[in-house]
Amino acid sequence: MIRRSFVLDTLIDLVIRTALVFSVFLLFSGHNAPGGGFIAGLVAGITLVLRFIVGGPDAVRSALGVSAPGLLGGGLAIALLTGIAGWLWGDAFLESAKFEVELPVLGVVKSTSALPFDIGVFVVVVGVAAAMLSALGRDEGGDS
Amino acid sequence: MIFVLLAHTVVALAAVVLGQRLGRRVLLIGALAPALTVAWLATIWDRSVVVQSVEWLPAIGLDLGFRTDGFGRLMVALVGGIGLLVFVYAWRYFSDRADLGRFTAILVVFAGSMFGVVTTDNLLALFVFWELTSITSYLLIGYDDESAPARAGALQALLVTGVGGLAMLGGIVLLAQAAGTYSLAGVLEAAPTSGPAVAGLALVLVGAFTKSAQFPFHFWLPGAMSAATPVSAYLHSATMVKAGIYVIARLAPVFAPLVVWWRPALVAVGLVTMLVGGWRALNQTDLKLILAQGTVSQLGFIVVLVGIGFAEATFAGMAMILAHALFKAALFMFAGIVDHQAHTRDIRRLDGLGSAMPAVAVAAVVATASMAGIPPLFGFVGKEAALEALVHEPAWWIATAGVVLGSVLTMAYGLWFLWGAFARKPEGTITDPVGPGVSRPPTWFVLPPVVLVAITVVAGVAPVIADGMVNAAAVAVDPLAATYHLALWHGLGLPLALSALALAGGYALWRRPLPGLRALTERLPEATDVYASTITGLNRMADRITAVMQSGSLPIYIGVILAVAVTAPGVYLIGNWAVPDDLVFAESWLQVITAGIVVAAALGTIFAPRRLGAVLYLGGVGYGVALLFVLQGAPDLALTQLLVETLALALFILVLRLVPTYFGMVQSRVRRIARIAVSSTVGLAAGAFALWAASPADPPPIADEYLARALPEAGGRNVTNVILTDFRALDTLGEITVLAVVAMGALALVAARLPDSPESEEES
Numbered sequence: 001m002i003r004r005s006f007v008l009d010t011l012i013d014l015v016i017r018t019a020l021v022f023s024v025f026l027l028f029s030g031h032n033a034p035g036g037g038f039i040a041g042l043v044a045g046i047t048l049v050l051r052f053i054v055g056g057p058d059a060v061r062s063a064l065g066v067s068a069p070g071l072l073g074g075g076l077a078i079a080l081l082t083g084i085a086g087w088l089w090g091d092a093f094l095e096s097a098k099f100e101v102e103l104p105v106l107g108v109v110k111s112t113s114a115l116p117f118d119i120g121v122f123v124v125v126v127g128v129a130a131a132m133l134s135a136l137g138r139d140e141g142g143d144s
Numbered sequence: 145m146i147f148v149l150l151a152h153t154v155v156a157l158a159a160v161v162l163g164q165r166l167g168r169r170v171l172l173i174g175a176l177a178p179a180l181t182v183a184w185l186a187t188i189w190d191r192s193v194v195v196q197s198v199e200w201l202p203a204i205g206l207d208l209g210f211r212t213d214g215f216g217r218l219m220v221a222l223v224g225g226i227g228l229l230v231f232v233y234a235w236r237y238f239s240d241r242a243d244l245g246r247f248t249a250i251l252v253v254f255a256g257s258m259f260g261v262v263t264t265d266n267l268l269a270l271f272v273f274w275e276l277t278s279i280t281s282y283l284l285i286g287y288d289d290e291s292a293p294a295r296a297g298a299l300q301a302l303l304v305t306g307v308g309g310l311a312m313l314g315g316i317v318l319l320a321q322a323a324g325t326y327s328l329a330g331v332l333e334a335a336p337t338s339g340p341a342v343a344g345l346a347l348v349l350v351g352a353f354t355k356s357a358q359f360p361f362h363f364w365l366p367g368a369m370s371a372a373t374p375v376s377a378y379l380h381s382a383t384m385v386k387a388g389i390y391v392i393a394r395l396a397p398v399f400a401p402l403v404v405w406w407r408p409a410l411v412a413v414g415l416v417t418m419l420v421g422g423w424r425a426l427n428q429t430d431l432k433l434i435l436a437q438g439t440v441s442q443l444g445f446i447v448v449l450v451g452i453g454f455a456e457a458t459f460a461g462m463a464m465i466l467a468h469a470l471f472k473a474a475l476f477m478f479a480g481i482v483d484h485q486a487h488t489r490d491i492r493r494l495d496g497l498g499s500a501m502p503a504v505a506v507a508a509v510v511a512t513a514s515m516a517g518i519p520p521l522f523g524f525v526g527k528e529a530a531l532e533a534l535v536h537e538p539a540w541w542i543a544t545a546g547v548v549l550g551s552v553l554t555m556a557y558g559l560w561f562l563w564g565a566f567a568r569k570p571e572g573t574i575t576d577p578v579g580p581g582v583s584r585p586p587t588w589f590v591l592p593p594v595v596l597v598a599i600t601v602v603a604g605v606a607p608v609i610a611d612g613m614v615n616a617a618a619v620a621v622d623p624l625a626a627t628y629h630l631a632l633w634h635g636l637g638l639p640l641a642l643s644a645l646a647l648a649g650g651y652a653l654w655r656r657p658l659p660g661l662r663a664l665t666e667r668l669p670e671a672t673d674v675y676a677s678t679i680t681g682l683n684r685m686a687d688r689i690t691a692v693m694q695s696g697s698l699p700i701y702i703g704v705i706l707a708v709a710v711t712a713p714g715v716y717l718i719g720n721w722a723v724p725d726d727l728v729f730a731e732s733w734l735q736v737i738t739a740g741i742v743v744a745a746a747l748g749t750i751f752a753p754r755r756l757g758a759v760l761y762l763g764g765v766g767y768g769v770a771l772l773f774v775l776q777g778a779p780d781l782a783l784t785q786l787l788v789e790t791l792a793l794a795l796f797i798l799v800l801r802l803v804p805t806y807f808g809m810v811q812s813r814v815r816r817i818a819r820i821a822v823s824s825t826v827g828l829a830a831g832a833f834a835l836w837a838a839s840p841a842d843p844p845p846i847a848d849e850y851l852a853r854a855l856p857e858a859g860g861r862n863v864t865n866v867i868l869t870d871f872r873a874l875d876t877l878g879e880i881t882v883l884a885v886v887a888m889g890a891l892a893l894v895a896a897r898l899p900d901s902p903e904s905e906e907e908s
Contacts, residue, residue, distance in 0.1 A: 030862060030865045031859070031860035031861070031862055031865055031866065031869070032860055032861040032862050033861070033862055034779040034780045034783055034862065035780075035783075035862070035865070036780070036862070036864070036865040036868060036869070037868075037869070038784065038868065039780070039783050039784055039787060042784070042787035042788060042790075042791055043787060045787075045791055046787060046790055046791055046794070049790075049791065049794040049795075052794075068887065068891060069888060069891065072883075072884040072887055072888060073884070075880065075884070076880060076881060076884055079876075079877055079880060080877070083873070083874075083877065112859045112860065112870075114859075114860065114865075114866070114869035114870050114873070117869050117873060117876075118865070118868075118869050120880070121868075121869070121876060121880055124880040124883055124884055125880075125883070127884065127887060128883050128884070128886070128887040129791060131887035131888065131890060131891050132795050132887065132890060133795075133798070134891065135887075135890040135891050135893070135894040136795055136798040136799055136890075136894075137798050138894065
């Protein structure tokens with residue numbers, strides 16, 4: 001087990017939470033402002049690096065709760081299903097659709113089917129970061 | 145027809161789900177699929193042609209066009225009817241095992257694919273179904289996946305039929321391009337005979353020959369005998385191996401008169417196959433191998449009949465397709481019963497089994513008699529029709545002679561099979577005998593083949609029953625066949641004399657098996673050896689290429705990749721060199737300063753003695769570039785660059801733990817120069833590209849169009865993101881797929897390198 005510093009842990013935790021909120025913001029605002037699934041995924045991936053720095057591979061794994069292959073497959077599935085949905089309800093594979101929903105607090109929300117696709121991209125990018133950390137971050141010698 | 149295909153899918157899925165719970169009864173669930181096929185066939189029985197079409201990929205002319213005519217009905221009857229019996233038989237053949245659900249599902253998928261092959265009118269769809277039968281055949285032969293011979297036999301069958309399938313795909317494209325349509329009926333109507341079309345025909349024939357186990361591709365069929373016997377009875381005698389014959393029979397009436405080599409080629413291949421298979425059958429001691437070689441022989445016979453392209457011979461070929469399916473599927477099932485009860489199918493051990501299971505023995509005798517062409521069985525009716533047809537074409541006397549010789553062999557190996565399976569052998573010739581003590585098989589086990597034998601008898605005594613079906617099948621491919629009908633008694637004539645000659649000759653050959661000739665032929669090279677040396681040669685070549693390509697040296701890999709990446713576009717660049725007219729040194733001092741930082745960091749990377757230092761300098765280059773993006777007003781790009789740089793830096797540092805702290809000195813002078821040359825060329829080329837890309841290009845940049853369409857069409861104001869998730873979403877999908885694959889590869893590589901680590905087990 002890595003020796004952990006309480007101060008560092010708390011600070012990094014604060015940073016990570018802020019960064020994750022920012023990441024989600026980037027994900028949802030991406031269609032109209034700088035951001036998007038790829039960028040948001042990178043931000044979330046970097047929070048995993050921070051976790052890794054303070055807690056090692058175990059911290060990353062417990063923070064995620066899902067295995068890296070699960071994220072990779074899940075993200076791909078989301079993107080692919082969006083594409084198939086475009087096929088079924090539109091004309092072509094990955095054909096996008098615009099829609100408006102009225103939500104209780106937020107009022108009228110406009111979105112497009114590019115959003116779920118972008119969420120898929122986001123999940124895959126986080127999965128890549130997690131996979132790389134777990135592949136490269138193993139402790140040689142084994143006393144983790 | 146699409147409904148039948150969908151039903152097969154549903155049944156296959158159900159079999160997978162229920163496999164664990166039902167044990168071997170899951171095979172009865174599987175039987176629902178062929179039962180449905182039979183029911184569907186009954187509803188369309190009296191309609192001459194049934195057509196149904198659904199668009200699939202209109203862009204390449206692929207639609208799911210179905211067209212069932214008389215020939216299709218005959219084939220569907222085999223797929224459904226024999227399929228039904230095989231499922232019932234398999235239910236008794238297997239003991240309960242956990243993976244029978246998988247087996248049933250694959251067998252159902254095969255039945256559906258085979259149904260597709262014989263009902264589709266679209267040549268591309270035909271190819272897809274065709275390949276599906278190859279793949280399911282592979283899975284079924286290799287079902288017993290812990291047995292090395294089963295795996296080898298499965299792979300061999302897959303490679304041979306797979307190569308043939310590819311040849312056929314090429315042929316289909318050539319034919320369809322020449323005919324201007326991918327519809328089978330359309331191609332036959334257009335009957336193109338241009339050079340490419342004829343080449344296409346030849347390729348399609350190669351595919352058909354591999355599938356129907358024609359010489360010199362016949363060897364995979366005996367190799368496939370490691371499959372469970374229900375599979376051999378269904379795929380490798382009654383249906384799948386008839387797929388090639390199905391295609392030949394469709395093409396022959398149209399192309400045999402038009403293409404000069406067609407008749408000689410088909411007759412030669414068919415006859416050689418018939419004789420080689422028949423002769424080899426005589427040399428086998430495994431019941432199933434006798435039948436497999438016999439099947440090769442009979443398939444050659446049918447290829448002669450349907451390939452020669454005369455209406456009467458085509459008609460006889462249809463009768464033989466039916467007759468062969470009836471008696472050979474039954475014989476395989478009997479061989480399976482013997483194997484199941486006696487636990488061996490080696491005729492050097494079976495002794496006096498006829499007294500232990502007399503009913504089976506009698507039924508097997510009848511089926512064999514039909515195969516040999518003994519009246520009044522359906523095999524005789526078919527063979528008489530065949531001889532009659534061939535005798536009517538005196539120019540092709542060689543085909544008649546070959547078929548008679550082949551029939552001699554058929555009679556001989558038929559007797560060899562019966563004697564080997566059921567007879568009491570002379571004292572002292574048998575070691576470790578298995579015989580009279582064998583228990584009787586249960587009724588449901590024997591019933592399916594007995595049903596087939598009963599049909600053989602009834603259709604032989606009263607050929608009228610089968611005549612409508614066979615006649616309709618022949619007319620569907622050749623309207624001239626309408627005047628021909630099946631008959632038990634053709635009158636005293638040459639065909640009857642030839643039949644008698646074949647029977648007598650076969651009996652004589654079985655009594656005196658020509659040991660000299662046998663020894664001679666055993667020294668001939670077998671097609672299996674050719675196959676084996678081809679595979680060995682391919683593997684060796686692959687080894688050599690891999691040894692050259694995958695040297696294991698990272699600098700060489702990177703050098704090659706960079707050199708290729710620069711050379712190909714670099715040549716284009718030199719030919720089309722252009723520089724922007726309004727070239728400005730810098731727009732602001734900030735740019736100059738940032739660029740200076742980037743250059744300094746790049747130099748630092750080169751001269752850093754420690755790897756960590758080099759990586760940090762490299763990060764500096766990246767951040768500097770990100771800053772340049774910010775100054776140029778490209779926040780998306782800058783953000784991405786910044787984040788990628790950070791992540792890459794972190795991962796880089798993780799990797800650094802595994803390599804030495806300091807760079808080693810490259811000792812060889814030549815290598816140093818080579819490295820410097822590669823890296824400076826890449827740097828110069830990259831710079832030149834950047835400069836050139838800014839010059840006004842001839843076609844207007846696509847950016848304007850994207851900018852104009854982003855908000856109204858995709859509902860987004862961030863064009864970069866709209867491009868990624870909408871305009872070029874398919875590219876993005878491809879890219880994230882690559883990312884995922886690379887990440888999985890990295891995980892797998894590390895897990896493979898550290899087999900003992902508990903983490904690697906957790907990860908997988």
